[in-house]
Amino acid sequence: MLMFSYLMATGITTGAFYALVALGIVIVYKSTEVVNLAHGELFMVGGMLAYTLYVMSGVPYLPSLLLAVAGSFVVGILTERVAYRSVLKHGLASVLVATIGVSFILKGIARYIWGGKGDYLSFPPLVSPEPLQIGNIMIMSQQLVVLSAAVVVMIGLAIFFRRTRAGKWMQATASNPKAALLCGLRIDRIYMYTFAVGAAVAGAAGVLMAPLTLLYPDVGFVLFIKGLAAAVLGGITSVPGAVVGGLLLGLIEQIAAGYVHSSIQDLVPFLVIMFALTFLPTGLFGLRGLRKI
């Protein structure tokens, strides 16, 4: 029972983090119908920027976090410019190939700049590295930081989509680009912001998770696959679905790791993606019949 509650606690904290990665993917997919394959690298770039500012240059944590998020926002805009806007006329499949091209460019640049220092950069935890004891479960305090930060980001996004004009523009464009255009929205600019917001969420996730994952140029793709599994499980068009999908994935992973074998943990996301796409194509929360697969 102790093991079970431990696995649950870890599953929820890692799951919250997968949900953050999935949120970025869902935001971009909802309005552009493209999965940005460079999403994981945007995550990695966010973490690397924070590392450069916070660890190497001694900038305080909060400004580093904000600057890193701003940096990934800009990289997101560049991604949209390079791999989406100019390629869309050749079809969505071409966009997919272009975004994977971008992901390798970012990875190569990161390896060039940050790769030479032993390859695995460790980001000091924000709070004490001692594990906390709650009831009889031990939990890493950084995981609680990640969990609460993930909740803050999710609430922030919900407010952004419900209350701000930019958020409403994005929703309008996602639900009907033609009508949005007729209402006078500059939808090509909104696509750009959509990519940028997705990238900013990825960047924030990267900074928050850096103390737990370590930073290396290939970290992005591993987490992208996990986020993708969470997004697909939740029905790739649904924001609440991404959160539930992330938590579920975290729990499934921990249970597989705890009761089957620890190395199975990394196989779970692939199996979830294959299973969900083949047998549950609208996911748990996706709108039935809307998605053409």
Next chain:
Amino acid sequence: MSLAALVGNRSFLTLLFGVLLLLPAVANQYTLFVGNLMLIYIILALGLNILVGFAGLLAFANAAIYGIGAYGTALLQVHLGWSFWIAAPVGAVLAMVIGTLLAFPALRLSGIFLALATLAFAQATQWVLWHWQSVTFGAGGFRTPAPNFSWLGVHQDYGIYFATWIVTVLLLMFTWRIMRSRIGRAFVAMRDGEIAAQSLGIDLLAYKAMAFALSSFYAGVAGALYSGLLGYMSPEGFDLFQMIIQKAMIVVGGLGSVVGSVLGASLLVYTMEFLREFKSTQEIVFGVLLVAFMVFQPHGLVVFMKRWLPGWEEPMHVPDQIAAKVPEPGAVLDGTVSGQKASAEQT
């Protein structure tokens, strides 16, 4: 026939393969290795182009299938003591069988979801290569026995080179014929419009399965030859970056063009070998190539060949008006609008 018509894809292929045939006479061991690698990548690019360029199925599993062919061949030799000459065909067929199974999700998924599912498959294959240590020897890799050419009386470096040359030429001729046959035309019809193809009596399940089977057979053969060439296997050779290299070859050469695959593969193998020591530069160069071709010339180098060389034929190559067909009701209003959503709601 005018003389100009001789300057075309047939003379290019004859020249290239002629040079490759004579290469062992002048090359040192390293040049020979690069030439051999080039032949293997030509096979890979041909196979991937059948799937992506001709049949229009965007899949990311080719590197994994290549790995299955290579590991299959090597492991049958190591664990069961089979000779290379039996293990190689069995490994290639094993890759083909596993690759064909991928056609079943492909029937239900289209476009980017097929790409994502095959991406997951490729990563799962990587996981098996890394973690099933009792069989695959895990991350460290293992040495594979060299194929035996003593019965022919040639040194093994030359033996594997000529074997690869013969297989490549046979597969190239086979691809050339089959892509101009009923099967190739059916692939192209499927790529240009699934519903239209179906209404012409093309069985989508059969032809999609055939595209996957053909493409993974090529990848399996390439893998088998690669294990014979290298004598050493490790999982890194079959990762996502390998997939990007192969994808870049067919994009640079030309999607839906047999000669384009040869062109792209032969050019990029040199780029790859030239940058072998610099992983980050390799990644940046191949990423930039992919993006640049997608933005500026998504139909590849064969477009220029077609324009400049009078004898260059590309009957199955993506014509411009079809490649730009993205169904966009919104595009009537604005060239940059994605109208996918609107069309989904209408249906």
